[in-house]
Amino acid sequence: MSLRHPERDQIRIESVLSALGNPVRLAVIRVLDAGGEHNCTSVLGIVGVPAKSTMTHHWRVLRDSGVIWQQPSGRENLLSLRREDLDARYPGLLDAILAGVVGDEALEASRTPLPSAT
Amino acid sequence: MSLRHPERDQIRIESVLSALGNPVRLAVIRVLDAGGEHNCTSVLGIVGVPAKSTMTHHWRVLRDSGVIWQQPSGRENLLSLRREDLDARYPGLLDAILAGVVGDEALEASRTPLPSAT
Numbered sequence: 156m157s158l159r160h161p162e163r164d165q166i167r168i169e170s171v172l173s174a175l176g177n178p179v180r181l182a183v184i185r186v187l188d189a190g191g192e193h194n195c196t197s198v199l200g201i202v203g204v205p206a207k208s209t210m211t212h213h214w215r216v217l218r219d220s221g222v223i224w225q226q227p228s229g230r231e232n233l234l235s236l237r238r239e240d241l242d243a244r245y246p247g248l249l250d251a252i253l254a255g256v257v258g259d260e261a262l263e264a265s266r267t268p269l270p271s272a273t
Numbered sequence: 274m275s276l277r278h279p280e281r282d283q284i285r286i287e288s289v290l291s292a293l294g295n296p297v298r299l300a301v302i303r304v305l306d307a308g309g310e311h312n313c314t315s316v317l318g319i320v321g322v323p324a325k326s327t328m329t330h331h332w333r334v335l336r337d338s339g340v341i342w343q344q345p346s347g348r349e350n351l352l353s354l355r356r357e358d359l360d361a362r363y364p365g366l367l368d369a370i371l372a373g374v375v376g377d378e379a380l381e382a383s384r385t386p387l388p389s390a391t
Contacts, residue, residue, distance in 0.1 A: 164380060168373035173294025178287050245373040251366040255286035258362065262282060 158218060158225050158232075163240040166221035171241070171248070174220035179204055180213050181256050184222065187236040188253060194231035276336060276343050276350075281358040284339035289359070289366070292338035297322055298331050299374050302340065305354040306371060312349040 175181055182202045187193060195210060204210055214232070217223040221240060225232045241249050293299055300320045305311060313328060322328055332350070335341040339358060343350045359367050 168370065168377050169294050169296050169299055171294075171373075172290045172299075172370065176287050176289075176291025176294045181287055181290075244376065245369055247365050248369040248373060251363055251369050252286065252290065255289075255363040255366060259286050 157227060160218055160224060161221045163221070163244060166240065166244055168245060170220035171222060171245070174216045174222050175252060177213070177216075179209075180217055180222075181252070183213065183217065183234075184236055184249075185253060185256060187223065187234060188238070188249075193234045194228070195225075195234065196231065198234060275345060278336055278342060279339045281339070281362060284358065284362055286363060288338035289340060289363070292334045292340050293370060295331070295334075297327075298335055298340075299370075301331065301335065301352075302354055302367075303371060303374060305341065305352060306356070306367075311352045312346070313343075313352060314349065316352060 175184065179202065183198055186198050186201050195207075195214065199207065199210055214223075214225055214234075218225045221237055224235045224237055226235075227233075236249075238249060293302065297320060301316055304316050304319050313325075313332065317325065317328055332341075332343055332352075336343045339355060342353045342355055344353075345351075354367075356367060
C-alpha cells in the first residue's frame, strides 16, 4: 500500500518549516540531499538515532509536509528528498537551510575546546 | 527590565525554522519586515489575533529563537525583526521564507472560487 503524500500544490511553507525545525529531521534531509538510495534503516544508521519507533513519527512529519517521498519497496520504505517540488515552490529555501545547518556546525566546532595534550 | 535574547552566534537554524513553522508567527514577521515601528498591540491589530494571551507565547518563541527583538518601552514592548542577524547567519533564508508565504497566498487565492453573480 502506498503512503499518502501531498501534491506539490498542497505543500505549505509553515508545514515545511515546522517539519525542518528539528535537529533529527534536519540531519535526515542532509543525508538524503547527499544522494544515493536510502531506506529508513540506512538513514537511521547514518543519523545515529537508536530507536526505530522514534523515527516513525519523524518520517510521517517529513512525508506529510511534502519534504520527502516515502515509497514502500519490499519490506522497507525507500526515502528521497522532494527537492524538485520544494525548489519549484520555494526557490532557494532548501539550499539556505542546508547551508545554515553546515554553518551552525562550523560555529559549534570552532567553540569546542581542543582536547588537552596530556 | 529587559528581556533575554540570544546573541547572534547563539541563534540556531532549527529554532528559527521551528519558530517560523506557524502561520501566526509567519504573519508577524511579514508585518515587521514591511517596516515601521510596532508594538505588540499594533501587530496584534494587523495580524488579527483576538487573544493577547495567545500572543505572549508567540512573542517568546520568536524572541528566544533570535527572530525578533522585543524591547520594553513604557507600558509596551517594541518589536523588530532581527534581519541583520538572520541575514548574516543564514543568507537568503528570510527572503526565501517571506517569498514562500506570498507564493502560498497567491496559490490559495487562485483556488478560491469567485462569488457567483446572483
